[in-house]
């Protein structure tokens with residue numbers, strides 16, 4: 154059963170006779186997907202066909218080829234898995250506002266179901282599409298969070314410590330097993346997606362190339378999870394801050410594209426036989442920190458802007474804007490990893506070449522952008538732009554929140570006043586050296602290391 158608190162009706166319409174459409178966007182998977190489950194149930198109850206549609210936007214927040222490639226390969230698997238359930242999959246190229254209304258009309262749909270994302274672009278899409286649906290309902294299901302974002306809290310949370318007690322109580326209610334989806338009887342006409350044509354029609358920037366170390370799709374995501382649970386979870390609490398050890402899950406790209414469900418990961422991790430300290434450290438990141446990011450973006454319209462930062466942080470950074478910076482770099486110099494510091498350059502090159510920076514180094518990376526930019530606002534914009542351009546998990550509430558946390562004190566406390574940072578928490582290379590072997594990290598990802606083999 155789906156908890157009714159997970160669903161919202163975005164317009165005030167009743168179901169009518171006609172096929173049910175699941176407009177898939179953030180949760181690009183067939184298994185363990187509450188939005189698909191809701192649509193499937195509705196189709197069964199109304200005895201109507203179910204159709205899944207994905208609208209492929211020509212330029213989703215400037216995403217380059219790296220991201221489109223990962224996403225499209227995952228969607229090819231979605232099409233195959235849906236076919237096994239007798240559910241046709243359509244891929245429309247263009248903006249949802251222009252493509253969906255005609256599609257819905259042509260199918261004579263009786264109800265439209267979609268998944269939830271707090272990002273502006275998704276909210277605007279839904280508002281515009283919802284306004285065109287004069288006769289049929291548009292349902293939104295939070296299939297991404299374990300606790301639906303609007304249930305977890307009704308306001309922007311101040312910090313993890315204010316959010317944790319709320320979500321921890323609610324997780325007990327929402328961390329349930331997923332029902333299985335049975336194949337449907339009444340299939341709508343099923344026309345295979347012309348993937349070659351879709352690729353030809355892509356307009357994504359090819360200068361950020363696809364990656365081959367992380368295989369996209371639901372199957373690969375599950376393999377990645379199982380591998381983590383059996384090989385690495387037991388060293389997570391001790392080794393997760395060491396970028397030279399493979400202790401992290403690497404699940405963030407899969408979670409970002411919805412190729413795996415966080416709820417499923419949480420269920421699997423909580424049942425693992427890894428020590429309690431490792432399981433709870435991982436669940437803290439996967440549940441509390443991740444869902445706190447959705448909370449920030451959902452309740453703060455300025456989540457991707459310097460203006461959205463806490464008042465104390467903007468004030469302290471303003472007071473220190475005129476402080477002398479020892480080094481100042483342009484966004485292009487940052488992008489190329491050409492600063493004076495090998496450690497920072499190695500982190501940037503890790504990002505460019507692997508599409509990821511180790512979680513610990515991500516914080517350091519962002520803080521140095523603050524220290525070496527002309528203004529804090531410019532630093533904020535540079536960090537968001539680089540993260541979104543190169544990180545395979547970028548363009549995500551976690552990214553906007555991570556940058557706001559590192560550069561703008563979001564969810565953090567005030568520290569001792571110092572130059573440039575003001576009361577924002579400071580980090581330096583000696584701190585990194587106390588935590589891990591900095592030379593080894595530079596040897597792996599620095600210019601010499603990466604380009605010598």
Ligand code: FAD
Pocket residue numbers: 393401402403404405406408409438439440442443444446510511512513515516519540544546547548549551552553555556558559
């Ligand atoms: P694991 O440690 O294995 O964690 C498992 C999952 O928990 C992650 O996949 C993620 O969903 C969640 N998680 C872990 N750490 C955090 C965190 N600090 N905040 C919120 N959720 C977390 N995460 C992204 O998914 N996309 C981003 O674009 C992104 N940008 C960031 C930028 C900066 C400056 C900072 C400081 C953090 C950023 N993070 C981002 C958060 C975090 O660093 C990554 O989620 C993590 O490194 C992903 O690797 P993993 O899946 O191997 O992590």
Ligand code: FO1
Pocket residue numbers: 177178179180208209210211213216220221224270272275409410411547548549550
């Ligand atoms: N969602 C869509 O519905 N259509 C797209 O064309 C699309 C492209 C895309 C490209 C890169 C990327 O990082 C995300 C993309 N997404 C797309 C959305 C994504 O799955 C999430 O909904 C948001 O990024 C929020 O997490």
